[in-house]
Amino acid sequence: MTKPLLTVKDLTMRFGGLVAVDKFSFEVQAGHITAIIGPNGAGKTTAFNCITGFYKPSGGSIALHHPSRGDFSLETMEDHKISRIAKVARTFQNIRLFGGMTVLENLMISQHNELMRASMFSIAGIFGLPSYRRAEKEAIEKSMAWLKRIGIADKADDAAAALPYGQQRKLEIVRALCTDPVLLCLDEPAAGLNPKESDDLGVFLREIRDKDHVGILLIEHDMSVVMEISDHIVVLDYGRKISDGTPALVRNDAAVIKAYLGVDE
Amino acid sequence: MAQPQNNHAQNLGQALPSMIKRSLIVLAIASIIFAPTLLLRLQVSKIENTLFIQYRWVFFAIGCALILVWRLIYEFRAWQRANVPLKASSRPQSQESRFAPYVGPVLLIAAILLPFMPFTDRYILDISILIVTYVMLGWGLQIVVGLAGLLDLGYVAFYAVGAYSYALLAEHFGFGFWICLPLAGVFAATWGVILGFPVLRLRGDYLAIVTLAFGEIIRVVLLNWRDFTGGSNGLSNIPRPSFFGIPFSQGPDGFAATFGLEYSSLQRMGFLYFLILALALLTFYISSRLRKLPMGRAWEALREDEIACRSLGLNTINTKLSAFAIGAMFGGFAGSFFAAKQAFISPESFNFMESATILAIVVLGGMSSQIGVVFSSIAMVGGIEALRQLQFLKAIFGPDFDPSSLRLLFFGLAMVIVMLWRPRGFVSSRVPTVFFREKKSVGSSMISQGRG
Ligand SMILES: Nc1ncnc2c1ncn2[C@@H]1O[C@H](COP(=O)(O)OP(=O)(O)OP(=O)(O)O)[C@@H](O)[C@H]1O
Numbered sequence A: 001m002t003k004p005l006l007t008v009k010d011l012t013m014r015f016g017g018l019v020a021v022d023k024f025s026f027e028v029q030a031g032h033i034t035a036i037i038g039p040n041g042a043g044k045t046t047a048f049n050c051i052t053g054f055y056k057p058s059g060g061s062i063a064l065h066h067p068s069r070g071d072f073s074l075e076t077m078e079d080h081k082i083s084r085i086a087k088v089a090r091t092f093q094n095i096r097l098f099g100g101m102t103v104l105e106n107l108m109i110s111q112h113n114e115l116m117r118a119s120m121f122s123i124a125g126i127f128g129l130p131s132y133r134r135a136e137k138e139a140i141e142k143s144m145a146w147l148k149r150i151g152i153a154d155k156a157d158d159a160a161a162a163l164p165y166g167q168q169r170k171l172e173i174v175r176a177l178c179t180d181p182v183l184l185c186l187d188e189p190a191a192g193l194n195p196k197e198s199d200d201l202g203v204f205l206r207e208i209r210d211k212d213h214v215g216i217l218l219i220e221h222d223m224s225v226v227m228e229i230s231d232h233i234v235v236l237d238y239g240r241k242i243s244d245g246t247p248a249l250v251r252n253d254a255a256v257i258k259a260y261l262g263v264d265e
Numbered sequence B: 001m002a003q004p005q006n007n008h009a010q011n012l013g014q015a016l017p018s019m020i021k022r023s024l025i026v027l028a029i030a031s032i033i034f035a036p037t038l039l040l041r042l043q044v045s046k047i048e049n050t051l052f053i054q055y056r057w058v059f060f061a062i063g064c065a066l067i068l069v070w071r072l073i074y075e076f077r078a079w080q081r082a083n084v085p086l087k088a089s090s091r092p093q094s095q096e097s098r099f100a101p102y103v104g105p106v107l108l109i110a111a112i113l114l115p116f117m118p119f120t121d122r123y124i125l126d127i128s129i130l131i132v133t134y135v136m137l138g139w140g141l142q143i144v145v146g147l148a149g150l151l152d153l154g155y156v157a158f159y160a161v162g163a164y165s166y167a168l169l170a171e172h173f174g175f176g177f178w179i180c181l182p183l184a185g186v187f188a189a190t191w192g193v194i195l196g197f198p199v200l201r202l203r204g205d206y207l208a209i210v211t212l213a214f215g216e217i218i219r220v221v222l223l224n225w226r227d228f229t230g231g232s233n234g235l236s237n238i239p240r241p242s243f244f245g246i247p248f249s250q251g252p253d254g255f256a257a258t259f260g261l262e263y264s265s266l267q268r269m270g271f272l273y274f275l276i277l278a279l280a281l282l283t284f285y286i287s288s289r290l291r292k293l294p295m296g297r298a299w300e301a302l303r304e305d306e307i308a309c310r311s312l313g314l315n316t317i318n319t320k321l322s323a324f325a326i327g328a329m330f331g332g333f334a335g336s337f338f339a340a341k342q343a344f345i346s347p348e349s350f351n352f353m354e355s356a357t358i359l360a361i362v363v364l365g366g367m368s369s370q371i372g373v374v375f376s377s378i379a380m381v382g383g384i385e386a387l388r389q390l391q392f393l394k395a396i397f398g399p400d401f402d403p404s405s406l407r408l409l410f411f412g413l414a415m416v417i418v419m420l421w422r423p424r425g426f427v428s429s430r431v432p433t434v435f436f437r438e439k440k441s442v443g444s445s446m447i448s449q450g451r452g
């Protein structure tokens, strides 16, 4: 078997006395959609924040295997380096778009580091050298290609905050994709979407997995989406992993049913 | 401000008593404020050499009357809004007018022609230099506050660093203005980074307090390090800039003689005016270019959402430091110009009022509009000056009346009115830095003001 894309081992996160994530271990295979599910407050977002460097874990290790760039220990890296160097992108449970900037500008920010290099840290840019103009044009084209795929190319010049909620969710996903990630972490991408939008989202995420070869790690409460698109599900409850396997396996796991339905001991 | 309740479908007659009641409450509050400010005045009797209180009932009455009338109009408008259906939906969302693209060029031409106008005298030139200096400082601070959303209350520190850099380099090393100018920018930018480091993790009020303290620290150091800075005596005999080596003096080598003109002290003023205008335009050019480049776009993204920035691989530390450094650099340029123009500087010129004025210019102009800063500088500096000129009020209030004593009161009033009328500044919308088909400006309600 090939090396997993992400290997999380004994991840622990404590907030004072509270153990939000407790010795959590799982793997994300390349070319898979892996879902983390669990009741509210189970520690899913906390685990995400550890993987993407927003929290420094209290213990455990997080190893990323990039097919061309090599191996990274994410627990030792800063958040922006995890995105820039290890190529792990993420979205947020409550959408974090640059609301006062246009849709296109949002996607240009994702390509900041390449553009910054192309502008020679602004020197080439100030003098308007053609090399920078070419790089900017390419970045716009790349952004527009993504916008076309989610069907909002006509809104490229609108303020991001002016988009309807469903489109904001999608925009946040493509903004993360514009950083060319190998692993995309989505925190409840279907929250607030109607059933039709959720279905579209499922189709889109599979396309990303199959055509763009981006591994996906997903937190989701909408079980129809999770069961439909996941290759692998990890279940978390009170910070501990209680189940791990294919959707069919997890669906029938007694421990999972107990955690979700609150069956008495 | 007490918002009138939503009294739907009330006719004016029904609504009137409560409207009047609220207006009277406002009047009562106003009269409490006006009693010590407008009504009472401590006077020195020259004859008996004692203090006595002068009652200025006319002022007081006028002030109260103005407040009452304003509040009644406000009440009426509020009633109108609640009861008369507005055709607001037909109003265009964007406040940009058709003339917007011409405003900049017209202002520039006016600025270039100004010194050649027949009515331009020393006084007007002096004020214009001051206005353009503030425009430049406003544009510099706008990078930090408007674009990056970092509230900096100590901007004057960089102005001071620039001014002292020039003065000290000229004194100790005999450097001329044109060598000192870039050096002053470099020093100020360095201090921008030095300030930036400790405040990297601070946001909002905390950032504001630390930057305020930083501004004060620089001033206090300048005041107390006597051997180096001259303390409160300041530094004098700062060499004045020359016209590419030709001094503005009366002698045979002077500017006037070289160009076959008649000597006039206005020539130096005109030169200084064009010098600051060129520096301001440089600031304009660089900062508007930067805004459209990845660096400037990152500043704005930082203002919108720092966490999202980091998730997209932006090094927010570098982004913040670059905003501080570049903003400070322009402050440093302006500072060395100031030293060159005055030929004398002392810590007194760099107090907190200065920072506050520059910040007010940025806020009043609109956080992300460079043209707005021009208008607000004219309004602020020109307005303060104009209030000095209100001698005609003596005709109304008698010869004892000193209009400059009420200057700050008028000024505060004007600020309050402008901020009520335009809460996000003169030009509140934001022009995108890049577009695909059409450049649509973004309304102010969507733009984040930055919490730090
Ligand atoms: N920064 C923090 N400081 C203290 N406690 C925290 C912090 N972040 C999360 N927690 C706590 O950790 C626990 C797990 O929270 P987390 O947000 O990870 O849950 P979640 O599984 O994402 O829940 P939800 O489905 O509601 O999003 C909660 O009890 C929460 O209160």
Ligand SMILES: [Mg+2]
Binding pocket: A044, A045, A046, A093
């Ligand atoms: Mg969560």
